[in-house]
Amino acid sequence: MRTPTKTLTTAVSTLLLTAAATLSAQQPANVILIIGDGMDDHQITIARNYLVGSRGRLTLDQMPMRGVAQVLTVNESGQAVYVADSANSATSMATGEVTSRGRIATTAGSDQPIPTIIELAEAAGMKTGLVSTASVTDATPASFVAHINARFCENPEAMQDVEFSGIKIGDCTQHLAVNGGAGSISEQIARSNVDVVLGGGSKHFAVNSAGGSTSVSDLASANGYHVVTAAADMATAPADQKLLGLFSPGTMPVRLQGEGGREAEKPVPSWANHISRYIGSVTMPEPMICEPNPGFAGMPSMQSMTEIALARLRNDSGFFLMVESASIDKQSHERKPCGSIGELEQLNEVLDSALAFAESNPNTLIIVTADHGQAAQMIPEESLFAAFGAPVFTRGRLARIKTPEGTIMGVNYATNDFIMEEHTGVNIPVFSNQTGVGKIPTMITQPQIFELVREHLGL
Amino acid sequence: MRTPTKTLTTAVSTLLLTAAATLSAQQPANVILIIGDGMDDHQITIARNYLVGSRGRLTLDQMPMRGVAQVLTVNESGQAVYVADSANSATSMATGEVTSRGRIATTAGSDQPIPTIIELAEAAGMKTGLVSTASVTDATPASFVAHINARFCENPEAMQDVEFSGIKIGDCTQHLAVNGGAGSISEQIARSNVDVVLGGGSKHFAVNSAGGSTSVSDLASANGYHVVTAAADMATAPADQKLLGLFSPGTMPVRLQGEGGREAEKPVPSWANHISRYIGSVTMPEPMICEPNPGFAGMPSMQSMTEIALARLRNDSGFFLMVESASIDKQSHERKPCGSIGELEQLNEVLDSALAFAESNPNTLIIVTADHGQAAQMIPEESLFAAFGAPVFTRGRLARIKTPEGTIMGVNYATNDFIMEEHTGVNIPVFSNQTGVGKIPTMITQPQIFELVREHLGL
Known part of the structure; x- marks a missing residue:
């Protein structure tokens, strides 16, 4: 039984906590939603092993709230x-609605626009921002600001008879301005009121806007955007204009690459092993380290883009900022584990900055999550069945990465044998800072992220 | 600011909570540790989709605490x-020490026994139990009760020149009784003081004990075990004896199987596709449902074994019970997703029983976790790259499962091309009931599970 003194102490603590909560509630409500594209637990473990060792902890790992989200997708019939994919999963988070693969904030089947969290925040007088290491027109950022039936309609020239590698993959004809639509994704961004948009994708703004003789970039300028293309120009951009930063033609180059640009490679079995899997031998890919990608030189880091965005968005009415580390996914599609590791490192640095911001802006909710799973899987460097003496190896592609702690990490890509790996269907992690503790259940659906953000912003 | 009335209410709530905590602390401390072998988030998502639908929730998903554990392994040199594997990871949980693959509660390199949580609990006068759907001599249960250098030394005849499929895979000569050792795993169990041991593995108790003319089973009887081999005999076993139930020669048959016993199969590309991955076609495995495995008939369910164990272990001094769903892992090794799904369902039922027990025995800590990741990965039924028109398919083995919600779930096994799949290196989930909330951090190392259990039991 507690003594009366202890009871009094508890009562005082309660009062102090209440006072702190009141103080926090008086601060503007901010949300920083950090999305690691394809960042499932496997991708995190691979990056952790390389960056801080198998016993180390990323900033991500130290978040006070950790749970999972069910990724929900339907086909056009609702099954x-x-x-x-990143389009329907970002739509879940941006709008609270489950849709079909490839769709940007539109409904499955009926193709109707769905209001996004950015639109709701703007309507309430809050500031908004989008940061991505992909093109800003790519599926994840697009789903927060645009509405269109197909993610590949990124610019006015990619609206009809869209081809990819010579194959016709569809169109967005019904969303053309001449058909009463809002046009391509880059045009929708150029006409938007998002206060800060930073990332890659300048090529989608260089083409002429639909039916016009000026570029989409000019359209953005006419709509009040200060457009920059060099990292150094972000900091000096006028404070009274919206900011559109486009630092590469498409996806921004990644920070790390495999030694000499290597990716995962196929083990090569001997002739005899083709006869029986019990005999012969196999030549495994040579081990490699990860090294800086020369192409990354001159690029703004994800952290620097985020810090610029936070400085510009901070205001008395609150804000919503989405930051995407896009190439955890894109590099996994290309079987480049070092690329994914470097981009997960970038995400972790963004989280450091976000946590520092929340320290001095206490009503800031930080959510870190992924959109879907990815292909990369850690498999044993020495097979569990090595004692059999037979050559045991993957029919996929393997990277044997020399980690700083001195051993080899085997990363396997084997979802298909095509030019790019597939996504996977695993549920994905959700983290939050202290502001989310007690408010975010340990398991949510991906659309609930929209609800949690809306609730925190009071929308 | 709170009103004085509210403050008083808070103070009263605090007193009531304190009273509840005091009452709970007066109850004996119990721990139920449920291990899903190979049960990473991917295996859970696959089972959830099949058992309750993509939007459904398993009991597991409704646990109030959810986090992850870093799986730590070293080689004999400590790198x-x-x-x-299941031996070193179970050793982490049973002893708090990181060891090498294949080792059962012994140190890497120096091969010294490490005290297990069961030994500590017994020394403190608590009851202990082990339930597994594998042989009770298999790596996971063995690591809680035995000490030996190699997991395959399960019985007296498997101690020297041990062969598997005709290949010599090692020995445990130094642990033979004639060399001053404790003998094989089954002998160590037979000589143990574990109150309840239930599972498969009768063949490991049927052979003669080392140097003797009686079986290991007889050795167990002489040590006070009531030995049963039929499910129905569990309930009538005398309460004043230890109970050893062995319900199958080795691993217990699983509950579900693929239609007609099918497992994942290789897609078969056409002749033309061998020339170029952009041309030709592919024949995918036919879809299948999961069906009851006829071999499961007559087996006790994991839940019934657990309920027998709980009834026998409940006492005034507290207990430690480990329950393993072994074949989530074993069926994934064999590329049998339906098998894994059924065994995850069994684990979920065990959890229902454990939660009901904790309801009436409030100082019971339930931890549910895995030991390591497994191979099965959900991949798209329709490739993300279907628009290319080329045949996109895995070079591994694929099961296309017709789920009760009416669509197809693709489960890919592609860690190797050998007779069994490999484990994976992903961090694994950790769940607890309310008793663990606030005590278990959102990220722990696997050896910390030992510490958490020890702390709860006051050892």
Whole structure:
């Protein structure tokens, strides 16, 4: 039984906590939503092993709230689909609605626009921002600001008879301005009121806007955007204009690459092993380290883009900022584990900055999550079945990475044998800072992220 | 600011909570540690999709605490190894020490026994139990009760020149009784003081004990075990004896199987596709449902074994019970997703029983976790790259499962091309009931599970 003194102490603590909560509630409500594209637990573990060692902890790992989200996808008829893409999963988070693969904030089947969290925040007088290491027109950022039936309609020239590698993959004809639509994704961004948009994708703004003789970039300028293309120009951009930063033609170059640009490679079995899997031998890919990618030189880091965005968004009415580390996913599609590791490192640095911001802006909710799973899987460097003496190896592609702690980490890519790996259907992690503790259940659906953000912003 | 009335209410609530905590602390401390072998987030998502639908929730998903554990493994020299086996990972949980693959509660390199949580609990006068759907001599249960250098030394005839499929895979000569050792795993169990041991593995008790003319089973009887081999005999076993239940020769048959016993199969590309991956076609495995495995008939369910164990272990001094769903892992090794799904369902039922027990025995800590990741990965039923028109398919083995919600779930096994899949190195989930909330950090190392259990039991 507690003594009366202890009871009094508890009562005083309660009063102090209440006072702190009141003080926090008086601060503007901010949300920083950090999305690691393809960042499932496997990708995090691979990056952790390389960056801080198997016993180390990323900033991510030290978040006070950790749970998972169910990734929900439907087809155009509304039936369950078990593996998402970035368009439908970002739409879940941006709008609270489950849709079909490839769709940007539009409904499955009926193709209707769905209001996004950015639109709701703007309507309430809050500031908004989007930062991505992909093109800002890519599926994840696009789903927060644009509405269109197909993610590949990124610019006015990619609206009809869209081809990819010579194959016709569809169109967005019904969303053309001449058909009463809002046009391509870059045009929708150029006409938007998002206060800060930073990332890659300048090529999608260099083409002429639909039916016009000026570029989409000019359209953005006419709509009040200060457009920059060099990292150094972000900091000096006028404070009274919206900011559009486009630092590469498409996806921004990544920080790390495999030694000499290497990616995962196929083990090569001997002739005899083709006869029986019990005999012969196999030549495994040579081990490699990760090294800086020369192409990254001159690029703003994800952290620097985020810090610029935070400085510009801070205001008395609150803000919503989405930051995407896009190439955890894109490099995994290309079987480049070092690329994914470097981009997860960038995400972790962004989180450091976000946590520092929340320290001095206490009503800031930080959520870190992924959109869907990815292909890369850690498999044993020495097979569990090595004692059999037979050559045991993957029919996929393997990277044997020499880690700083001195051993080899085997990363396997084997979802298909095509030019790019597939996504996977695993549920994905959700983290939050202290502001989310007690408010975010340990398991949510991906659309609930929209609800949690809306609730925190009071929308 | 709170009103004085509210402050008083808070103070009263605090007193009531304190009273509840005091009452709970007066109850004996119990721990139920449920291990899903190979049960990473991917395996859970696959089972959830099949058992309750993509939007459904397993009991597991509704646990109030959810986090992850870093799986730590070393080689004999103490260097980091990134993919564990069930022996070293169970040793982490049973002893708090990181060891090498294949070792049962012994140190890497120096081969010294490490005290297990069961030994500590017994020394403190608590009851102890082990339930597994594997042989009770298999790596996971063994690591809680035995000490030996190699997991395959499960019985007296498997101690020297041990062969598997005709290949010599090692020995445990130094642990033979004639060399001053404790003998094989089954002998160590037979000589143990574990109150309840239930699972498979009767063949390991049928052979003669080392140097003797009686079986290991007889050795167990002589040591006070009531030995049963039929499910129905569990309930009538005398309460004043230890109970050893062995319900199958080795691993217990699983509950579910693929339609007609099918497992994942290789997609078969056409002749033309061998020339170029952009041309030709592919024949995918036919979809299948999961169906009851006829071999499961007559087996006790994991839940019934657990309920028998709980009834026998409940006492005024507290207990430690480990329950393993072994074949989530074993069926994934064999590329049998339906098998894994059924065994995850069994684990979920065990959890229902454990939660009901904790309801009436409030000082019971339930921890549910895995030991390591497994191979099965959900990949898209329709490739993300279907628009290319080329045949996109895995070079591994694929099961296309017709789920009760009416669509197809693709489960890919592609860690190797050998007779069994490999484990994976992903960090693994950790769940607890309310008793663990606030005590278990959102990220722990696997050896910390030992510490958490020890702390709860006051050892």
